Amino acid sequence: MAEVSVVRHSGYDAGVNASVAEAVGLLGGMSAFVRPGQRILIKPNLLAKAAPGQAVTTHPAVVEAVIELVLAAGGRPLIADSPGGPFSRGALAAVYRTCGLAEVAERTGAELNYDTSSVTVNHPGGHMLKRLDLIKVVRDVDAVITLPKLKTHLLTTFTGATKILFGVVPGLTKVNYHSRLDDLDQFSEMLIDILDVVKPVLHIMDGIVGMEGAGPRHGRPRPVGVLIAGANAAAVDAAACALIGCAPSLVQPLMAAVRRGYWDGRMESIRILGLPLADATLTDFHLPVTAGRRFFGNMPWLRPFIRKNFNPRPAPRADLCTGCGTCLENCPGKAITIRGKKAVVDEKLCLRCYCCHELCPSAAVALAFPPLGRLLGGLGG
Ligand code: SF4
Ligand code: SF4
Numbered sequence: 001m002a003e004v005s006v007v008r009h010s011g012y013d014a015g016v017n018a019s020v021a022e023a024v025g026l027l028g029g030m031s032a033f034v035r036p037g038q039r040i041l042i043k044p045n046l047l048a049k050a051a052p053g054q055a056v057t058t059h060p061a062v063v064e065a066v067i068e069l070v071l072a073a074g075g076r077p078l079i080a081d082s083p084g085g086p087f088s089r090g091a092l093a094a095v096y097r098t099c100g101l102a103e104v105a106e107r108t109g110a111e112l113n114y115d116t117s118s119v120t121v122n123h124p125g126g127h128m129l130k131r132l133d134l135i136k137v138v139r140d141v142d143a144v145i146t147l148p149k150l151k152t153h154l155l156t157t158f159t160g161a162t163k164i165l166f167g168v169v170p171g172l173t174k175v176n177y178h179s180r181l182d183d184l185d186q187f188s189e190m191l192i193d194i195l196d197v198v199k200p201v202l203h204i205m206d207g208i209v210g211m212e213g214a215g216p217r218h219g220r221p222r223p224v225g226v227l228i229a230g231a232n233a234a235a236v237d238a239a240a241c242a243l244i245g246c247a248p249s250l251v252q253p254l255m256a257a258v259r260r261g262y263w264d265g266r267m268e269s270i271r272i273l274g275l276p277l278a279d280a281t282l283t284d285f286h287l288p289v290t291a292g293r294r295f296f297g298n299m300p301w302l303r304p305f306i307r308k309n310f311n312p313r314p315a316p317r318a319d320l321c322t323g324c325g326t327c328l329e330n331c332p333g334k335a336i337t338i339r340g341k342k343a344v345v346d347e348k349l350c351l352r353c354y355c356c357h358e359l360c361p362s363a364a365v366a367l368a369f370p371p372l373g374r375l376l377g378g379l380g381g
Helices: 016-025 060-072 089-098 101-108 164-168 173-180 184-198 233-244 252-259 291-296 300-309 355-359 371-375
Strands: 002-008 039-044 076-079 118-122 131-135 143-147 149-153 157-159 202-212 220-230 270-274 313-316 336-339 342-345 365-368
Touching: 002 016, 002 233, 016 060, 016 202, 016 220, 039 060, 039 164, 060 076, 060 101, 060 143, 060 202, 076 101, 089 101, 131 184, 143 164, 149 220, 157 233, 157 252, 164 184, 173 184, 184 252, 202 233, 220 233, 233 252, 233 270, 291 300, 291 371, 313 342, 313 355, 355 365
Parallel strands: 002 270, 039 076, 039 143, 143 202, 149 202
Antiparallel strands: 002 220, 118 131, 149 157, 202 220, 313 365, 336 342
């Protein structure tokens, strides 16, 4: 039976260290996952250059608390991720600085990864990819601990431990994978291929302040008041989903993890340690679920109908767009052009992956709903 610990904590004060230690302690303590001398890759969600208060990235206080535990267990922590956009030294430095991790590294002595090389890993058992391009440092460490942020996601409804490892696909290779696997089920299976290869030893989710609405970048910060930890990514996500009232069937990466045997889909098969889920459940957490998805679920044969009638299309706003080209660079459908210094989307080519919405630094990509979708409530609240 998978074990997941849940600990209540509000705010990113000095007490975070004790709460993270409690969450890991309920699972047997960090020495159950880290041996002395091991080099441990700490993988936060560093989607983009965003200040900690925006709830886009894993809060530095949580990262610092985990680093302290790894150090106390005799491990050698290394912070690494490949944020959206190009995987370059300059981009990494800016993300580390803005997300508060440069200071964490300075205070704790943890290493920040600047190696931007990649490695191709054979995965004969992969369902979608038999060869995976990953950031090389994943192969250079002894173990990986992920620190997902509890957030909504326009494409996958929720993003947590089963999706976070998309961030070890280097830079713009993510665009290639999105483009090759534009069906959501296929994309989700690919995420589990990565999980199979990387095999993190532990996941510690920052749900102290999560994100609701149009996540993972431009939703609203929402205090959830919990830390969630476990060795099984699907079980951690299932617990998080239960806390925010999100049916697992709405989260395709989680469903792919069920198909692949990470979880049997029943909450009874997860042992919750610490705070009972019922004591922390939110009943008004806003999930980005269109009426089409609510009424018709994820039936493959209905997807074209749902897409046409319910799903929003990205609509760059001329008044906010700076013409920076970030969306164009990251568009798997090659649907974006810049005309007169403004982004324009070709709706026929658009895959509705919402990478442009996610990565636009100016929050210039609005969501435009078809009439039926708008009439029935847009994203659902
Ligand atoms: S929509 Fe956003 S990302 Fe795209 S060009 Fe405009 S400002 Fe840049
Ligand atoms: S226009 Fe936006 S939503 Fe459409 S394929 Fe490109 S990045 Fe994805």
